[in-house]
Amino acid sequence: MHNKTIAELSQGLANGEFSSVELTQAHLDRIKRLDPKYNSFITVTEDAALASAQQADAQRAAGDAGDLTGIPIAQKDLFCTEGVRTTCASKILDNFIAPYDATIVTKFNEAGTVCVGKTNMDEFAMGSSNENSAYGAVKNPWDTNAVPGGSSGGSAAAVAARLVPGSTGSDTGGSIRQPAALCGVTGLKPTYGRVSRWGMIAYASSLDQAGPFARTAEDCAYMLNAMAGFDGKDSTSIDRAVPDYRANLNNSLQGLRIGLPKEYFTDSLDAGVQQVIQNAIREYEKLGATVKEISLPRSELAIPAYYVIAPAEASSNLSRFDGVRFGHRCDDPEDLLDLYKRSRAEGFGREVKRRIIAGTYALSEGYYDAYYLKAQRLRRMIKNDFVAALNEVDVIMGPTTPTPAFNIGEKSGDPMSMYLGDIYTISANLAGIPGISIPCGFVNDRPVGLQIMGNYFEESRLLNAAHQYQLHTDWHQQAPAGIE
Amino acid sequence: MSIERNDVLNAAHLARLGIDDRDIEDFTQDLTNIISLADQMQAVDTTGIEPMAHPMDATQRLRADQITESNQRDHFQKIAPATEDGLYLVPRVID
Numbered sequence: 001m002h003n004k005t006i007a008e009l010s011q012g013l014a015n016g017e018f019s020s021v022e023l024t025q026a027h028l029d030r031i032k033r034l035d036p037k038y039n040s041f042i043t044v045t046e047d048a049a050l051a052s053a054q055q056a057d058a059q060r061a062a063g064d065a066g067d068l069t070g071i072p073i074a075q076k077d078l079f080c081t082e083g084v085r086t087t088c089a090s091k092i093l094d095n096f097i098a099p100y101d102a103t104i105v106t107k108f109n110e111a112g113t114v115c116v117g118k119t120n121m122d123e124f125a126m127g128s129s130n131e132n133s134a135y136g137a138v139k140n141p142w143d144t145n146a147v148p149g150g151s152s153g154g155s156a157a158a159v160a161a162r163l164v165p166g167s168t169g170s171d172t173g174g175s176i177r178q179p180a181a182l183c184g185v186t187g188l189k190p191t192y193g194r195v196s197r198w199g200m201i202a203y204a205s206s207l208d209q210a211g212p213f214a215r216t217a218e219d220c221a222y223m224l225n226a227m228a229g230f231d232g233k234d235s236t237s238i239d240r241a242v243p244d245y246r247a248n249l250n251n252s253l254q255g256l257r258i259g260l261p262k263e264y265f266t267d268s269l270d271a272g273v274q275q276v277i278q279n280a281i282r283e284y285e286k287l288g289a290t291v292k293e294i295s296l297p298r299s300e301l302a303i304p305a306y307y308v309i310a311p312a313e314a315s316s317n318l319s320r321f322d323g324v325r326f327g328h329r330c331d332d333p334e335d336l337l338d339l340y341k342r343s344r345a346e347g348f349g350r351e352v353k354r355r356i357i358a359g360t361y362a363l364s365e366g367y368y369d370a371y372y373l374k375a376q377r378l379r380r381m382i383k384n385d386f387v388a389a390l391n392e393v394d395v396i397m398g399p400t401t402p403t404p405a406f407n408i409g410e411k412s413g414d415p416m417s418m419y420l421g422d423i424y425t426i427s428a429n430l431a432g433i434p435g436i437s438i439p440c441g442f443v444n445d446r447p448v449g450l451q452i453m454g455n456y457f458e459e460s461r462l463l464n465a466a467h468q469y470q471l472h473t474d475w476h477q478q479a480p481a482g483i484e
Numbered sequence: 485m486s487i488e489r490n491d492v493l494n495a496a497h498l499a500r501l502g503i504d505d506r507d508i509e510d511f512t513q514d515l516t517n518i519i520s521l522a523d524q525m526q527a528v529d530t531t532g533i534e535p536m537a538h539p540m541d542a543t544q545r546l547r548a549d550q551i552t553e554s555n556q557r558d559h560f561q562k563i564a565p566a567t568e569d570g571l572y573l574v575p576r577v578i579d
Binding site for chain 2: 095096097099191192193206232235236238298300301303304305307308311315319322323324325326327328329333334335336337338339340341342344345348353354356357358360361362364370371373374375376377378379380381383415416419431432433456
């Protein structure tokens with residue numbers, strides 16, 4: 001059962017081939033047996049999962065089942081789940097039992113999915129390797145010496161290892177697309193504002209966006225149907241009708257105009273990855289697409305702009321973790337200042353402290369204009385570059401990452417080199433446009449992701465382009481060794 | 485722009501973040517690296533470009549001033565480190 005896609009499982013449940021309880025139990029058994037190798041879960045909610053599976057079966061028996069009723073999924077551990085520990089992979093939230101559900105958790109519950117647990121991640125979603133977790137690094141199912149990517153590394157690894165058919169992630173600078181690429185699964189970052197951020201523990205509020213992981217684009221369409229939509233509780237949510245994201249999957253790609261940014265194909269791109277990407281583009285040409293070179297001239301400046309804006313917003317967002325109302329509090333505080341300082345010093349990990357310091361510095365008196373405002377001006381120029389390019393082409397394609405997965409420990413002592421690895425993903429967050437990463441080959445037996453970016457609210461077009469590729473290739477069907 | 489120990493201590497204090505003495509040097513180096521990365525932005529002329537806070541330039545939505553939430557104080561205080569009589573307890577601030 002674990003090799004079936006969400007679409008196939010949905011059909012199997014509808015045909016009565018198996019029940020949600022059987023399906024859920026099978027996945028829970030796999031998690032118990034295999035996850036000690038990958039560490040992709042922080043919390044497994046076995047009893048609650050079986051109870052919701054029973055409920056899903058009852059709903060189906062009553063003739064009231066939807067496409068996702070009874071399908072097991074996992075939630076990244078930064079989405080609040082009422083009554084369930086929600087840690088954000090941080091010691092400061094080790095004892096935090098969320099008192100309410102995030103909007104997307106409610107939406108998935110309403111759609112009838114079964115949440116089997118909460119996945120591991122980089123602490124507060126800060127990182128690109130999943131090594132910054134208070135609960136230990138996640139291992140890449142393709143090679144347990146390799147990182148799974150981050151920050152949604154647990155969600156990507158769990159789907160790659162067939163522990164769940166789908167999971168959720170959040171993407172602030174690539175945190176869905178990059179681990180999807182490194183783990184050989186499909187991951188979609190929707191347009192900023194498409195999916196509610198309410199109940200998603202905030203990292204950088206003007207960049208954060210939730211999205212799905214699955215093995216296929218079709219499955220991501222099923223999941224996005226459940227996740228997307230306006231939410232009055234999220235002040236940056238966009239009030240705009242949600243299409244059926246499955247409706248255009250089968251459209252022909254004849255005449256699709258693909259842009260290849262010349263700035264993405266330089267010496268800093270691994271030669272093996274470049275080859276794999278070129279093969280994927282050729283496949284698109286066979287499907288009737290046309291290809292042209294485009295320019296995104298400010299691509300390199302996306303990194304400095306991002307590493308000002310994201311830490312600045314994080315330093316503000318993370319001020320709520322103060323040891324007063326919830327989360328970790330230090331022992332025997334001398335006074336209120338000591339309570340704040342020591343609770344936060346004990347609760348936050350290294351990378352989080354690094355970004356709080358940098359963000360606070362960039363926002364402090366005398367530096368705000370030179371850093372934060374400057375980065376926001378640059379951000380508009382980066383957006384304008386995308387808008388201009390997307391007037392000429394329908395989608396932009398390129399590598400999701402400059403290299404395949406690196407080894408655990410290889411970059412953990414050098415945060416700057418880790419930051420530079422986000423080069424192809426962060427500009428979509430700065431512009432707010434959607435992007436998807438799909439498996440398109442291997443370099444040294446490690447997966448490579450093709451990134452497809454498109455215009456605002458054109459998730460359907462990205463899913464269509466990804467689905468058509470997946471109908472004609474089988475990279476997305478490859479499974480890591482030992483995952484039978 | 486050169487970053488000194490004091491810049492780190494000042495930012496950490498503003499952020500109410502305690503730092504071990506033995507880590508100050510590392511954080512000074514980290515902040516130096518991040519700021520020198522950020523300084524690459526200074527080479528770009530952004531005169532006349534409006535800062536962009538939201539991808540669609542949306543402004544904060546307002547809603548009618550109506551009560552929408554019920555009082556859930558007990559529910560929320562169940563996860564607090566220390567409470568008394570419905571209040572959050574912290575060390576004495578004023579003697």
